[in-house]
Amino acid sequence: GGIITQTPKFLIGQEGQKLTLKCQQNFNHDTMYWYRQDSGKGLRLIYYSITENDLQKGDLSEGYDASREKKSSFSLTVTSAQKNEMAVFLCASSSTGVGAETLYFGSGTRLTVL
Amino acid sequence: AQSVTQPDARVTVSEGASLQLRCKYSYSATPYLFWYVQYPRQGLQLLLKYYSGDPVVQGVNSFEAEFSKSNSSFHLQKASVHWSDSAVYFCALSPNAYKVIFGKGTHLHVLP
Structure with missing residues (x-):
């Protein structure tokens, strides 16, 4: 088995601030994802990465950057x-990106912007 | 358009009762279909998945789901729920590589 570790668990920021979220996985998976979870809206894909140094935009990439410098880590x-923004950011990984693959998720980073 | 609809935002049942959580999808072919569960302050975990074969799929913790092509549905069922099943359940489809479309989720509350 493996685990996905997201840091920090809670993040409080100020309007206009640049904030970085980190994700580490020890599954040795090739593909990693960042999703945003808003109450009542399900999960929306921000970025994904097929391999080290690869970055692909998802449906919600505007306002975000990502980085995959190592196979095991993916930063957002x-x-x-944005003022009053509240959301949970979930990192996930899968062995490949093929449709039947299971996504394995971290427990999330909860963002609050004052 | 590809989409997943979970028509019930919240479902409340008593412990020991049977459960059905509904999921309808929109996709031109047969997609990969999934049910994930999210317990409080945790990430999502896979319950079960389907692509082909027997339309009734068995998952973890005695959950099962039934695929219906004619109804474009993939409903989740459990014969007898436990209070620990209280969580948010997400139906999802994967139409192609790297893309997973999630429904908005159904909050299940099991009364002890």
Whole structure:
């Protein structure tokens, strides 16, 4: 088995601030994802990465940057935090990106912007 | 358009009762279909998945789901729920590589 570790668990920022969320996985999976979870809206894909140094935009990439410098880690940056924003950011990984693959999720980073 | 609809935002049942959580999908072919569960302050965990074969799929913790092509549905069922099943359940489809479309989730509350 493996685990996905997201840090920090809670993140409080100020409007306009650049904020970075980190994700580590020890599954040795090739593909990693960042999702945003808003209450009542399900999960929306922000970025994904097929391999080290690869980045692919999802449906919600505007306002975010991502980085995959190592196979085991995937970082997400909120480029300018929006006032009163509250969301949970979930990192996930899968062995490949093929449709039947199971996604394995971290427990999330909860963002609050004051 | 590809989409997943979970028509019930919240479902409340008593412990020991049977359960059905509904999921309808929109996709031109047969997609990969999933049910995930999210316990409080945790990430999502896979309950079961389907692509082909027997339309009734068995999952973890005695959950099962039935695929219906004619109804474009993939409903989740359990014969007897326990209070620990209280969680948010997400139906999802994967139409192609790297893309997973999630429903908005159904909050299940099991009364002890």
